[in-house]
Every structure is written in C-alpha cells, then in structure tokens.
Amino acid sequence: MSKLPSLKNLSYLLALHQHQNFNRAAEASHVSQSTLSSGIQNLEEQLGCQLIERDHKSFLFTSMGEQVVDQARQILTSTEELLNFAQSQGKLMEGPMRLGCIPTIAPFLLGDLSKSLQRQYPKLQLNFREDTTSNLLLHLRNGELDALVLALPIDLQGNLSYVLGRDPFKLVMHKQLASDLSEPVIYNQLPDQSIFLLEREHCLTGHAVAACELADSAKINPFTATSLHSLVQIADARLGATFLPQMAIDRGILNGTDLVALKPSGHQAAREIGLVYRATTSRRQTFRKLAESIAALLPEPTLS
Amino acid sequence: MSKLPSLKNLSYLLALHQHQNFNRAAEASHVSQSTLSSGIQNLEEQLGCQLIERDHKSFLFTSMGEQVVDQARQILTSTEELLNFAQSQGKLMEGPMRLGCIPTIAPFLLGDLSKSLQRQYPKLQLNFREDTTSNLLLHLRNGELDALVLALPIDLQGNLSYVLGRDPFKLVMHKQLASDLSEPVIYNQLPDQSIFLLEREHCLTGHAVAACELADSAKINPFTATSLHSLVQIADARLGATFLPQMAIDRGILNGTDLVALKPSGHQAAREIGLVYRATTSRRQTFRKLAESIAALLPEPTLS
DNA sequence: CCACTTTAATTGGTATTACCGATTATGATA
DNA sequence: TATCATAATCGGTAATACCAATTAAAGTGG
Numbered sequence: 181m182s183k184l185p186s187l188k189n190l191s192y193l194l195a196l197h198q199h200q201n202f203n204r205a206a207e208a209s210h211v212s213q214s215t216l217s218s219g220i221q222n223l224e225e226q227l228g229c230q231l232i233e234r235d236h237k238s239f240l241f242t243s244m245g246e247q248v249v250d251q252a253r254q255i256l257t258s259t260e261e262l263l264n265f266a267q268s269q270g271k272l273m274e275g276p277m278r279l280g281c282i283p284t285i286a287p288f289l290l291g292d293l294s295k296s297l298q299r300q301y302p303k304l305q306l307n308f309r310e311d312t313t314s315n316l317l318l319h320l321r322n323g324e325l326d327a328l329v330l331a332l333p334i335d336l337q338g339n340l341s342y343v344l345g346r347d348p349f350k351l352v353m354h355k356q357l358a359s360d361l362s363e364p365v366i367y368n369q370l371p372d373q374s375i376f377l378l379e380r381e382h383c384l385t386g387h388a389v390a391a392c393e394l395a396d397s398a399k400i401n402p403f404t405a406t407s408l409h410s411l412v413q414i415a416d417a418r419l420g421a422t423f424l425p426q427m428a429i430d431r432g433i434l435n436g437t438d439l440v441a442l443k444p445s446g447h448q449a450a451r452e453i454g455l456v457y458r459a460t461t462s463r464r465q466t467f468r469k470l471a472e473s474i475a476a477l478l479p480e481p482t483l484s
Numbered sequence: 485m486s487k488l489p490s491l492k493n494l495s496y497l498l499a500l501h502q503h504q505n506f507n508r509a510a511e512a513s514h515v516s517q518s519t520l521s522s523g524i525q526n527l528e529e530q531l532g533c534q535l536i537e538r539d540h541k542s543f544l545f546t547s548m549g550e551q552v553v554d555q556a557r558q559i560l561t562s563t564e565e566l567l568n569f570a571q572s573q574g575k576l577m578e579g580p581m582r583l584g585c586i587p588t589i590a591p592f593l594l595g596d597l598s599k600s601l602q603r604q605y606p607k608l609q610l611n612f613r614e615d616t617t618s619n620l621l622l623h624l625r626n627g628e629l630d631a632l633v634l635a636l637p638i639d640l641q642g643n644l645s646y647v648l649g650r651d652p653f654k655l656v657m658h659k660q661l662a663s664d665l666s667e668p669v670i671y672n673q674l675p676d677q678s679i680f681l682l683e684r685e686h687c688l689t690g691h692a693v694a695a696c697e698l699a700d701s702a703k704i705n706p707f708t709a710t711s712l713h714s715l716v717q718i719a720d721a722r723l724g725a726t727f728l729p730q731m732a733i734d735r736g737i738l739n740g741t742d743l744v745a746l747k748p749s750g751h752q753a754a755r756e757i758g759l760v761y762r763a764t765t766s767r768r769q770t771f772r773k774l775a776e777s778i779a780a781l782l783p784e785p786t787l788s
Numbered sequence: 789c790c791a792c793t794t795t796a797a798t799t800g801g802t803a804t805t806a807c808c809g810a811t812t813a814t815g816a817t818a
Numbered sequence: 819t820a821t822c823a824t825a826a827t828c829g830g831t832a833a834t835a836c837c838a839a840t841t842a843a844a845g846t847g848g
Contacts, residue, residue, distance in 0.1 A: 184567065185566070185567065187490065187491060202797095203794085203796085211835090212838075213795090214837070214839095217797060221797090226567075229571070234797090238844095244570065244573070244574050248566065248570060254764055255559060255563055258555065258559050258764075260488070262489070262552065262556065263489065263531065267533070270533075338644050338763035459643075462551065506825055507825085515808090517825075518809080518825090521826060522806085522807090522827090542824080543824095
C-alpha cells in the first residue's frame with residue numbers, strides 16, 4: 181500500500197486549479213510560491229502521474245489533473261465538514277449553514293425562514309444564495325453550499341433529499357377575464373397564446389406544464405418573463421393568464437392587483453419542494469431539523 | 485480557517501476503532517504505539533473535541549468519536565480510490581475490483597461474468613464476495629467493496645446505481661401438479677400453504693411476493709428454505725410450488741428434475757438487477773463498462 | 789536590441805514535527 | 819505482593835515543510 185497524498189497538497193492543487201497561477205494560488209493558500217510548487221510536484225510523484233503539463237512559462241492541467249481536482253474537491257469538502265462538525269461539538273443547528281434557493285421560491289420563503297430559524301436556533305449562522313437549479317447543484321458539489329431548497333423532481337446526481345411539501349399551482353388572471361370560467365379551469369376555454377410563463381431556465385416552467393397537464397402548447401404565449409413579478413404585471417395588464425405557485429400568492433404577490441387565482445385542471449396541479457444535500461455530509465440530523473422548519477412554512481407540508 | 489486534520493491521523497483513528505487496542509492498532513498501521521497515541525491526541529486537539537474516553541486502563545470511543553470514525557472512513561476510502569485511479573493512469577477496467585453479489589444471483593452470474601471479463605479486460609483483477617444485501621451495503625460504505633450486484637428496488641442509502649435488466653420470476657412445480665393449470669397461473673387454484681419461499685433475509689422473498697402480487701399469504705408455506713437449491717428439492721419432492729428467477733433456470737437449476745416453470749400472474753412478475761456503487765467514486769466510467777458486461781448476461785437486459 | 793517584468797523551478801538553510809525507544813503510571817491478574 | 823498489559827509521556831533524532839533568495843525562461847515596452 182503506497183503512501184496517501186496529503187490533504188495539504190490536494191488543497192494546493194485545488195488552489196492552483198482555481199487561480200491558474202502559482203503565485204496567486206500560493207498567496208491564497210498562505211504559503212510561499214516555492215512551497216506550493218514543490219507540493220504539487222510531491223503530489224504528482226505520490227500519485228505516480230502527471231497532473232499539469234509545464235511548457236516553461238505557463239502550464240495546463242492534464243485530463244488526469246482535472247479528474248484528480250474533482251475528486252480532491254470532494255475529499256476536501258468532506259474533511260472540512262468533518263472539522264466543522266467536530267468543532268461545533270456535533271451540536272445540531274449550530275455553526276455556518278449556506279443555503280441555496282431557486283428564484284421562484286426564495287422571495288416567498290427566505291424571509292420567514294430566516295426569522296423562524298433565528299428564533300429557534302440562534303447559533304445557526306445562515307447564508308443564502310439565489311440561483312438556478314443547475315448552478316446551485318454545482319455549488320453544492322463544490323462544497324460552496326451546504327443544502328438547497330429546490331422544486332422537485334430533478335436529477336439528484338447522487339445527492340440526498342427530503343421532500344418538504346407540495347406547493348399548488350394557481351391559474352391567475354384578471355377578474356374580468358375570469359368572470360365566465362368555472363373551476364377547475366379547462367384550458368381550451370382560453371384563447372391561444374394566452375398563457376404566459378417564465379424563461380426556460382426556470383424549472384417552474386417545466387414543472388407547471390407537467391403538473392397542470394398543459395400539453396397543448398398552442399395556449400402558451402412565446403414571450404417568456406424573467407420573474408414572477410413580471411408575470412403578475414402581464415396578467416394585471418389583461419394580456420393573458422399565468423401560473424403562480426401558492427407560496428407566492430400566500431405572501432401577497434397579488435396584493436394591489438385586480439387578479440384572481442383559480443384552481444387549474446390537472447390531477448395534481450402542484451410542485452413539490454425539497455431540501456437537497458450531499459450524500460457525504462456529516463450533518464444529516466441538522467438537515468432533518470432544517471427540513472422540519474422549512475416544511476412548516478409551506479402551503480401543504482408533507483415531510484418525508 | 486483552522487488546520488485540516490491529517491489523513492494519517494484519521495487512519496490511526498480508524499485502526500484504533502477496528503482493533504480497540506493501541507498496540508495492535510499501531511502494529512497494523514506500521515508505527516509505534518507512542519506515535520499512534522500522540523497521533524490520536526493530535527487529532528483530538530485539531531478537531532477540538534474528545535474522541536475517546538480514557539479510564540486509565542482501557543478506553544471507549546465517545547459518540548462523537550464514533551461519528552468522526554464514520555466520516556473519516558468515507559474520506560479515506562475516497563482518497564484511496566483517488567490514489568488507485570491515478571496510479572492506474574485513469575485507465576478504465578484495470579486494477580482491483582471488489583464486487584459483492586447476493587446469493588440468489590451469484591451462482592448464476594459470477595461464473596459467466598468472470599469468464600467474459602477476463603477475456604475482455606485481462607488487466608481487471610476481480611474479487612467476489614457473496615452476502616446479504618444489507619451486509620454488502622455495509623461493506624460498500626466501508627470501502628471494502630467497490631460495487632454490488634443486487635436485486636432492486638432497495639434503499640440505496642445515497643449510493644448510485646445502474647439498472648442492468650429484468651429477471652422474470654417463474655412459478656416452478658412438479659409436472660404432475662402442473663398438468664391441469666393454465667398460464668399465467670392464478671394462485672387461488674393452488675392449495676393453501678403450497679408455495680415455498682426463502683428465508684426472510686433474502687430479498688428475493690420480498691421481491692417475489694411484491695412482483696407476483698402474492699398478497700394472499702395463506703398460500704405461502706411457513707417453512708422457509710435457505711437456498712434456491714433447497715427450494716428445487718422441495719418442489720421436486722412434490723411438497724409444493726416455488727418461485728425461481730429466470731437466471732437460475734437458464735443456468736440449469738432444474739436439470740435432472742421433473743419440474744416445470746410456468747408463467748405466474750402479476751403484471752410485471754420480475755425482479756430488476758442493478759449495479760450499486762458509491763456516489764463518491766472516481767471510477768464511474770469503469771462501473772459503466774462493468775454494467776454493460778453484466779447486463780449482456782441477463783435474461784432481459786435494459787441498461788439505464 | 790536591450791532593460792524590465794512575470795512566471796515557475798531550484799537551492800540552501802531553518803524550524804517544525806513525525807517518529808522511535810525507553811520509561812512511567814495505572815489497573816488487572818496471579 | 820509481584821507480574822503483566824496497557825496507554826501516556828519523555829528525550830533525542832531523522833525527516834520534511836517551509837521560506838527567502840536565486841535562477842531560468844519567456845514575454846513586454848521603449
């Protein structure tokens with residue numbers, strides 16, 4: 181059995197990969213350039229393979245090097261988690277917690293969540309980041325985030341998840357347009373191109389189309405909005421209807437408008453909200469408690 | 485940011501946990517007892533918490549210590565995998581591969597699989613271990629095994645899997661008992677207590693009951709067998725019928741008997757065979773190729 | 789064409805620490 | 819009480835991690 185590589189050298193490799201420059205990587209690692217340089221060479225020797233190609237002035241990560249970086253990132257993330265876990269004495273709901281959330285949930289959840297967690301767990305240091313599902317998953321892998329609040333179903337890519345609850349979709353339109361409709365609304369009563377949705381990168385779009393059985397795309401307007409608030413504007417201007425999640429409506433997104441929220445057809449016209457975290461975590465218990473806190477704030481909690 | 489624990493010290497902790505004795509753990513780690521002792525103390529200082537309670541003669545792992553051991557095992561397994569991966573130059577299907585398999589698959593797969601892999605990938609060093617699903621999953625976590633061939637569905641516990649294919653269940657009985665039955669066999673034509681199954685710890689039992697919609701437990705004989713070959717003996721002695729997977733029949737388990745295999749009722753009377761591996765692995769590509777090789781040997785390959 | 793800058797590798801010296809063998813302290817056992 | 823087994827401690831040594839300074843090579847600007 182050959183000698184294990186040192187975590188320090190692996191972290192040097194990560195820093196080099198991030199900064200693509202020995203000096204800056206060394207600075208970021210709080211060591212001298214020579215230390216980092218020999219650390220990398222050391223690592224290459226221990227692993228028995230070339231990680232970077234040097235061409236006398238600059239360098240390039242080999243394909244092998246890239247793969248080692250990926251694996252090393254995972255190892256270091258786990259180790260840092262272990263350290264955090266141990267240093268907080270294994271106490272639940274303490275220490276830093278970096279939470280990612282998608283834009284169609286964040287504005288209607290994080291305010292209340294922040295308040296409720298502060299009150300229940302004052303030692304928990306919350307940090308939020310709002311981004312798309314795929315970006316959040318990348319940051320989760322990198323160890324830059326600890327857990328994500330997402331709309332399911334998605335490809336979990338080996339992560340674990342709790343299902344927190346359901347968030348029903350409502351069909352929202354101006355009250356004058358809605359006057360001669362009965363619930364649940366059958367879509368072919370609506371004119372073509374009268375339904376407005378978000379841009380494609382928002383998973384809400386796909387989930388709404390699927391959940392509300394909106395296969396007939398002729399009803400969908402090709403113009404796409406960038407936020408739920410834009411959709412509200414569009415609907416309030418009587419340009420058409422849209423789908424909004426119950427969470428947003430509960431938090432008053434329709435206040436000051438002349439819009440009404442109708443029950444759409446579709447057997448289960450709702451999205452599921454889930455909490456996603458790394459399979460390698462050492463804080464399962466904390467995530468469980470976090471899941472309970474979040475579920476309590478959802479329209480239809482179904483923690484599992 | 486505090487200093488990361490060293491992998492060496494973590495491995496000392498694992499050795500100590502395994503041997504429950506400083507001297508033996510030190511010997512197994514190829515260091516002196518004093519080195520290991522101070523290594524552990526060092527680790528406790530870095531982690532800022534007590535890992536073992538010393539009572540002047542013996543010691544006991546604290547709950548914290550146990551949890552650190554679990555996480556450390558995962559970290560060290562990942563690191564060893566990285567080392568293997570790098571040292572084999574990242575080549576696919578090379579180096580050691582420790583494969584676990586359940587007893588209701590192993591005898592009917594591993595022979596052919598071994599031959600086929602030897603021919604296709606002569607540099608792959610295969611090792612097999614046969615055990616129950618839950619034991620195999622433990623060994624996978626520990627890093628003692630690299631991948632498992634199991635019957636799905638199971639709780640993956642954060643591992644990843646490929647579905648390799650379907651393995652239909654057949655209702656097997658003596659040809660005289662079968663003479664006045666028509667396929668697919670409706671179970672209430674059978675006498676009570678006439679169906680024999682394996683012991684509870686074999687997942688085949690549960691899967692067969694579920695897949696063949698055998699909810700009516702009055703038909704199931706309370707005597708349980710310990711192997712498929714025992715079931716064949718029982719059926720051949722005209723004591724009753726049993727369920728056997730197609731794989732076993734294809735490999736000739738009924739040869740030399742007077743048994744016939746009938747199609748059971750039940751919409752999808754089959755089990756799925758899957759390959760399970762750690763989410764933290766660095767050998768996904770290798771497992772993919774392995775999955776292809778295994779799938780090719782199944783009755784109904786459906787790799788996904 | 790030549791200073792000047794930037795880059796990564798190399799060198800030599802120093803401080804750290806990893807490790808061992810020996811010793812000690814403490815229960816358990818005979 | 820003597821002996822044994824165990825884990826912690828101690829003192830010395832070998833290994834190595836690290837830095838500052840230097841070198842080598844390749845751009846850059848005048």
